[in-house]
Amino acid sequence: MALPLSCVNNGGPVSLVRLDHVPQLDAITPLSAEALAALCLWQTRPGEVMTVIDPEATAYRARIADLDPELAFCVPFQRLEKPMESPLRIEVYQSLPDKERFELVLQKLTELGVARIVPLESQHSTTLEERDAQQKKSHRWPEVISRAARQCRRAMLPELLPVHTFSEALACAGPAELKLMLYEGDAAWTFREAIGSFRPQSIALLIGPEGGFSAGEVEQARATGFLPVSLGPRILRTETAAMVAAALAQAFLGDLG
Numbered sequence: 001m002a003l004p005l006s007c008v009n010n011g012g013p014v015s016l017v018r019l020d021h022v023p024q025l026d027a028i029t030p031l032s033a034e035a036l037a038a039l040c041l042w043q044t045r046p047g048e049v050m051t052v053i054d055p056e057a058t059a060y061r062a063r064i065a066d067l068d069p070e071l072a073f074c075v076p077f078q079r080l081e082k083p084m085e086s087p088l089r090i091e092v093y094q095s096l097p098d099k100e101r102f103e104l105v106l107q108k109l110t111e112l113g114v115a116r117i118v119p120l121e122s123q124h125s126t127t128l129e130e131r132d133a134q135q136k137k138s139h140r141w142p143e144v145i146s147r148a149a150r151q152c153r154r155a156m157l158p159e160l161l162p163v164h165t166f167s168e169a170l171a172c173a174g175p176a177e178l179k180l181m182l183y184e185g186d187a188a189w190t191f192r193e194a195i196g197s198f199r200p201q202s203i204a205l206l207i208g209p210e211g212g213f214s215a216g217e218v219e220q221a222r223a224t225g226f227l228p229v230s231l232g233p234r235i236l237r238t239e240t241a242a243m244v245a246a247a248l249a250q251a252f253l254g255d256l257g
Contacts, residue, residue, distance in 0.1 A: 009142035010041040011157035017052040023076045031072040051155040084155040086113040088254035089202040093118045093169045095125040095209035101239045103144050110148035112246045116159040120169040125209035170224045176204035181221045183228035194229045207242045
C-alpha cells in the first residue's frame with residue numbers, strides 16, 4: 001500500500017507560476033489567483049525575477065511587479081528557448097550524510113533538475129535526531145532548495161519529503177519506471193548497462209551512506225525492483241554519488257548535454 005506523501009517545502013507542480021495566456025514581452029501581464037498562490041510558495045517579493053510558464057508550456061523570465069491579491073501582475077521580458085524543467089522525472093532517495101553535506105546535496109540536485117528529494121535513514125547512515133542534536137539545521141533545507149531553484153532559473157521547486165525509513169523510501173519509489181540503487185558490490189551493472197535501450201519518463205535513484213547499504217537492505221531493495229548499479233571503480237562520497245547519478249540520468253535520459 002502506498003504511503004500518503006507530505007511535501008515539507010510546498011514543491012512540485014503547485015509551485016509552477018502559470019500565465020493564463022501567451023504574453024507579449026515587456027507588457028504588463030495580470031497574474032491569476034493560482035499564479036499568485038504559486039509565487040507565495042516561493043516567498044516572492046515585488047521586483048524579483050522569476051520563471052513563468054504560458055499555456056503553451058513556453059518559459060519566460062518575468063519581473064514580478066505587484067503581488068496585491070486584488071491586482072497582481074508581472075512583466076515578461078525574455079522568452080526562454082528551452083524548458084527549464086527536465087522531461088525526465090528524477091527522484092533521489094538519499095541516505096542522510098553527516099554535518100552540512102546534505103545541504104550541498106539539496107543545492108546541487110536542485111540545479112540538476114531533480115523533481116523529488118527524499119532523505120532517508122538506513123542502517124549505516126546518521127539519523128535526523130543525531131544531526132539535529134547539537135544544532136537543529138533541518139529547518140533550513142527548504143530555504144536551501146528555494147535559493148538554488150532561483151539561482152538556476154527553475155520553474156518549479158523540487159519536492160522535499162520528510163525523512164523516511166528505508167522501507168518507507170522503497171514504497172515511495174514504487175511508481176518510478178526505472179529504479180537504480182548505487183552499489184559497491186562486484187555484481188552491480190554499470191549505469192549505462194542498467195538503462196540499456198529503455199527510455200523511461202521517471203527514474204528513482206537510491207543513494208547509500210558512507211559504508212554503503214547492508215546486505216539485508218540490498219536484498220530488500222532488489223525485491224522491490226531496484227537494480228544495483230556501479231558508478232565506476234572509485235569509491236565516491238555519498239554526496240558525490242548523488243550528484244553524479246543525477247547528472248548521468250539527465251545526460252542519458254533527460255536534458256543535460
